Amino acid sequence: MSKPESAGFIIFRRLEQxxxxxxxxxxxxxxxxxxxxxxxxxxxESPLQAAERETKEEAGLEKSxxxxxxxxxxxxxxxxxxxxxxVAYYLGRLRNAEQSIQLSDEHHNLCWSTLEDACRIANHSxxxxxxxxxxxFIQKNL
Numbered sequence: 563m564s565k566p567e568s569a570g571f572i573i574f575r576r577l578e579q580x581x582x583x584x585x586x587x588x589x590x591x592x593x594x595x596x597x598x599x600x601x602x603x604x605x606x607e608s609p610l611q612a613a614e615r616e617t618k619e620e621a622g623l624e625k626s627x628x629x630x631x632x633x634x635x636x637x638x639x640x641x642x643x644x645x646x647x648x649v650a651y652y653l654g655r656l657r658n659a660e661q662s663i664q665l666s667d668e669h670h671n672l673c674w675s676t677l678e679d680a681c682r683i684a685n686h687s688x689x690x691x692x693x694x695x696x697x698x699f700i701q702k703n704l
Contacts (some may be wrong), residue, residue, distance in 0.1 A: 566637055566650035569609035570600025571617045572696045573628060575656040582700060584680045584693055587620060588671040595685040600649055609650035622664025628654035634699045638688040651692050
């Protein structure tokens with residue numbers, strides 16, 4: 563498989579007496595799709611380093627703000643303007659479920675969504691599938 567050109571984190575939280583919620587950000591461009599924090603790799607950057615940097619830039623979350631699960635890594639490929647785009651996703655649990663998110667100017671909205679709602683608002687089936695795989699991992703392992 564080719565090297566990912568983008569990477570991101572599926573960030574989740576657990577609130578007392580509530581189901582798991584996933585962080586999604588809405589882009590102001592084009593169809594204004596919803597996606598976990600992600601972005602392009604910079605020169606000599608590993609996918610994990612890019613995912614950490616992009617999560618900080620787009621959501622204001624430092625590495626220390628979430629617990630990283632190194633046993634989960636999923637790579638998706640989807641069509642982006644007529645060419646394949648490869649994205650690596652990692653999984654992180656917000657340590658403080660009440661922590662506020664600092665949205666970057668690259669996005670104009672954010673939401674915390676249950677699995678069902680996240681899959682409903684995420685436009686791409688590949689994004690829906692990776693969120694479902696993250697949920698399966700959480701249910702089995704955490």
